[in-house]
Structures are given as structure tokens and as C-alpha cells.
Amino acid sequence: xxxxSQHPSWVxxxxxxxxxxxxxxLDFQATTMFWYRQFxxxxxxxxxxxxxxxxxxxxxxxxxxxxxxxxxxxxxSTLTVTSAHPEDSSFYICxxxxxxAFSEQYFGPGTRLxxx
Amino acid sequence: xxxxxxxxxxxxxxxxxxxxxxxxxxxxxxxxxMWYRQYSRxxxxxxxxxxxxxxxxDGRFTAQVDKSSKYISLFIRDSQPSDxxxxxxxxxxxxxxxxxxxxxxTSLLVTP
Numbered sequence: 001x002x003x004x005s006q007h008p009s010w011v012x013x014x015x016x017x018x019x020x021x022x023x024x025x026l027d028f029q030a031t032t033m034f035w036y037r038q039f040x041x042x043x044x045x046x047x048x049x050x051x052x053x054x055x056x057x058x059x060x061x062x063x064x065x066x067x068x069x070x071x072x073x074x075x076x077s078t079l080t081v082t083s084a085h086p087e088d089s090s091f092y093i094c095x096x097x098x099x100x101a102f103s104e105q106y107f108g109p110g111t112r113l114x115x116x
Numbered sequence: 117x118x119x120x121x122x123x124x125x126x127x128x129x130x131x132x133x134x135x136x137x138x139x140x141x142x143x144x145x146x147x148x149x150m151w152y153r154q155y156s157r158x159x160x161x162x163x164x165x166x167x168x169x170x171x172x173x174d175g176r177f178t179a180q181v182d183k184s185s186k187y188i189s190l191f192i193r194d195s196q197p198s199d200x201x202x203x204x205x206x207x208x209x210x211x212x213x214x215x216x217x218x219x220x221x222t223s224l225l226v227t228p
Contacts, residue, residue: 004159006159041124043219093160095159104165107160109159
């Protein structure tokens with residue numbers, strides 16, 4: 001159990017366009033989902049935390065108008081990179097929190113975004 | 117000073133060796149300790165978690181926590197080439213919900 005999927009796994013877009021990335025918890029309900037960005041040979045950098053039905057909480061330095069997050073259901077969160085630029089090229093990973101005796105984050109496989 | 121320090125390596129060992137991966141931390145509020153494994157271009161996979169000082173064993177993996185020294189370790193016995201990956205420690209405070217503080221990750225290469 002505790003499978004998280006992301007779609008697409010890889011996307012190339014032109015500078016100035018917008019890209020939407022989906023994150024789904026397949027076999028559990030996730031009231032909290034997280035979006036991370038990871039540059040090559042770097043650790044995960046938390047971008048924002050989203051709770052179902054409410055506005056996302058963004059980390060300092062992350063532009064909320066550029067990275068739009070929607071968490072409309074208990075199994076789906078989306079990240080839209082608006083007006084993408086080459087410096088937005090990165091590996092974007094989502095995770096979903098599953099409640100239990102030990103609240104765990106389960107990670108998706110990631111989405112590689114390349115902006116040309 | 118970062119809250120979680122982890123040597124990024126790379127660490128190269130021969131197949132069959134015992135691998136020791138470590139993290140140190142500065143915040144006494146951290147109560148939960150996790151190790152994730154991340155293969156190249158994949159999402160992290162939870163390997164082990166613990167919340168008390170001492171050892172926890174799972175197959176070839178042993179997680180060790182020393183809260184007094186603020187030091188955590190992951191040992192891999194009989195390492196295999198398939199263990200080649202980046203290993204990230206992640207720590208969580210007791211009252212922080214799901215929020216994790218990650219180390220930079222240590223890149224491990226196990227050579228046949």
C-alpha cells in the first residue's frame with residue numbers, strides 16, 4: 001500500500017508556457033501533500049504544503065503566483081508552473097502524508113521538467 | 117548551521133562491504149528519524165524509521181539513533197550493487213505534523 005503516482009514523468013515545454021503536474025495517492029487518502037524541487041546532486045527542497053480544501057502554504061522564497069498548487073480532493077494535488085523559464089527546469093517530486101501510528105510521507109516518482 | 121548535516125560523499129565500496137551512513141542534527145525537538153533511498157531520477161523510498169535511541173534492524177539494514185549525541189546512522193550489511201543510490205536522512209519534530217527536515221543525501225556506489 002501507500003502508492004503515490006505523478007503525471008507526467010517527463011515534460012518539455014517552451015519558455016513562457018504553463019505546465020501542470022498531477023500527484024495522486026492511489027490507495028490511501030491524503031489530507032496533506034507536499035511539493036519538492038530537486039536540482040542535480042542536491043537534496044529535496046520543500047516548495048509548499050497543501051491541505052485538502054484549503055490554500056497551500058509556501059516556503060520562503062517560493063513564488064505562489066508562479067507555482068500554483070491545488071488540492072481539490074483527498075487523492076489529488078496539482079502543481080502548475082506558470083510562465084515557465086529555463087531556470088524552472090528541475091525535478092519536481094510530490095509526497096502524500098498518510099496518518100497512522102507514525103505519520104509518514106510517501107513520495108511520488110517525480111516529474112522532470114525541461115524548459116527550452 | 118543547517119539543522120541536519122549529512123556528508124554528500126560520494127562513497128564507493130566493494131560488494132559485500134559494510135556501509136555506514138551518518139547524519140548529525142542540532143535541534144533537540146527532532147523525535148522521528150527516517151532514512152530514504154533515492155535511485156537516480158526516481159522519488160525517495162522510505163527505508164526505515166525510528167523514534168527512539170538505539171538500534172532497529174530490518175534485513176541487511178540497521179538504523180541507529182543516539183539522541184544524546186544527536187547522531188543517526190544507517191548500516192548496510194553485505195552491500196550489493198543494487199544498493200547504489202543516494203541515501204537521505206530525514207528528521208521530524210514531534211509537533212510538526214508531517215514536515216521533514218532532510219539531509220543533503222549521501223551518494224553510495226557499490227562496485228561488483
